[in-house]
Amino acid sequence: MALAQTEDIARRLSAAASELDVEIVKFETVGDSDQISKLLPHGGKGGAFVAEIRAAVTAGKLEACMHSLKDMPGNEDTPGLIIGATLSRDPPTDALVLRKGLTLEDLQKSRGKGYTIGTNAVRRAAYAKRLFPEVNIIHFRGAADTRVRKLDNGEKQRLPDGGHVGPADALIMARSGLERVGFVDRIVHDFTPQEMLPSAGQGIVAVECAVNNWQIRKYLELIDDPVARLSCDAEREVLWVLNGHCNSPMAAFSTIKGSEMTLSASVLDEEGGLFIEASRSGPANRPRELGRAVALELLDKGAAAIIERTRPD
Numbered sequence: 001m002a003l004a005q006t007e008d009i010a011r012r013l014s015a016a017a018s019e020l021d022v023e024i025v026k027f028e029t030v031g032d033s034d035q036i037s038k039l040l041p042h043g044g045k046g047g048a049f050v051a052e053i054r055a056a057v058t059a060g061k062l063e064a065c066m067h068s069l070k071d072m073p074g075n076e077d078t079p080g081l082i083i084g085a086t087l088s089r090d091p092p093t094d095a096l097v098l099r100k101g102l103t104l105e106d107l108q109k110s111r112g113k114g115y116t117i118g119t120n121a122v123r124r125a126a127y128a129k130r131l132f133p134e135v136n137i138i139h140f141r142g143a144a145d146t147r148v149r150k151l152d153n154g155e156k157q158r159l160p161d162g163g164h165v166g167p168a169d170a171l172i173m174a175r176s177g178l179e180r181v182g183f184v185d186r187i188v189h190d191f192t193p194q195e196m197l198p199s200a201g202q203g204i205v206a207v208e209c210a211v212n213n214w215q216i217r218k219y220l221e222l223i224d225d226p227v228a229r230l231s232c233d234a235e236r237e238v239l240w241v242l243n244g245h246c247n248s249p250m251a252a253f254s255t256i257k258g259s260e261m262t263l264s265a266s267v268l269d270e271e272g273g274l275f276i277e278a279s280r281s282g283p284a285n286r287p288r289e290l291g292r293a294v295a296l297e298l299l300d301k302g303a304a305a306i307i308e309r310t311r312p313d
């Protein structure tokens, strides 16, 4: 998925500035090579996917690096680095993938009873529980295409303690990820943002570079999408104010109509029993203010306790 995203960046850069000759350098992170552990032992998604690549940019070995914005920690500064471009947003929603023989109706009618959904995101687990209250949720991971293959083969998911769970009957994954790895035909249902509020930054690819590399910053500006940038700023402000960590059970999603932005965010209890939600509209050109207002409302409603309870030690 990351490679497809990087090729997309290279294509856009070459189209915007024909004098550029973009070289792609592949990285295999701990997050890619270890498909068993939960993400947390590596410092969460942020630690697993981001730290090693960032170090190469800081050291000047790379001009720039890409991340899925939703995997970038939202509660820490990155001295020396800046997001030089946010690409136009891919579909931001989550999608349901089912094993052969199972339908969405089966899941709905049974309220999920007797079925197992695989996901490693607390946010997806919580929303899935709200939609299908009796479903069994299991920890399931791997690259997007690997996950679908495991589903189809009825494979169990190995756990860090040596045990197994599964097999899964269904997966919930980002639509954009499924599109990037060519599995879009396996999507049985697109969850609306009302059914399953997306993660902050979901569907946005961010390109990061050194703050003082003005030359590359100028090039990245050419492929920056101002609308995605506004959503990025609003949604990530929610993470910042709530001091959300990499495994925080949080969602934040904004849409822009004309000059108005609407931002919805939520903080969820792991079992899905408790949803703290807030939604506001404001001027689209003041995204951080809106993010701040929504986050403060979530704090007023008790969000901090949930976030601290789930903070990794």
Ligand SMILES: NCc1[nH]cc(CCC(=O)O)c1CC(=O)O
Pocket (backbone or CB within 6 Å): 045, 068, 069, 070, 071, 144, 172, 173, 174, 176, 177, 201, 202, 203, 204, 205
């Ligand atoms: N954590 C892995 C990851 N990071 C970004 C995406 C999807 C693409 C995106 O949302 O930008 C995925 C896969 C998934 O969540 O199913």
